[in-house]
Amino acid sequence: MTENLTKKTFLEKVFNYEKNKEWVFEGKVPAIIDFYADWCGPCKMIAPILEELSEEYEGKINIYKVDTEAEQELAAAFAIRSIPSMLFIPMNEQPQMSNGALPKQELQKLIQEVLKVEI
Numbered sequence: 001m002t003e004n005l006t007k008k009t010f011l012e013k014v015f016n017y018e019k020n021k022e023w024v025f026e027g028k029v030p031a032i033i034d035f036y037a038d039w040c041g042p043c044k045m046i047a048p049i050l051e052e053l054s055e056e057y058e059g060k061i062n063i064y065k066v067d068t069e070a071e072q073e074l075a076a077a078f079a080i081r082s083i084p085s086m087l088f089i090p091m092n093e094q095p096q097m098s099n100g101a102l103p104k105q106e107l108q109k110l111i112q113e114v115l116k117v118e119i
Helices: 007-013 041-056 072-077 104-113
Strands: 031-036 062-067 085-089 096-099
Touching (some): 007 072, 031 041
Parallel strands (some): 031 062
Antiparallel strands (some): 085 096
16 A cells, blocks of 8 residues: 655654655665655546555555645655656655656666666
């Protein structure tokens, strides 16, 4: 299951940008963060794909969602200008941002290449 993040849970589970200037990932497994809004059509299209991926990769990656309307500070912290935007967070490397609604095959490819995770 994907999990919605608030600023508080983001700081605990992903990155405490109030405490750290340099990127320090707080997670135990790689993660994807979907920055979305309820009114966004492409965001609604990829939501079920992200749910499928969260089940297929259960225990191997976490998939989080951030509502850019409710969590404007988080959206601003990552300079989100268009949605959907997805942040791919590998364990020991810098995160990479992807913009737009990607098909499932493309998301799986990014999970393998960026997050270094196989099904």
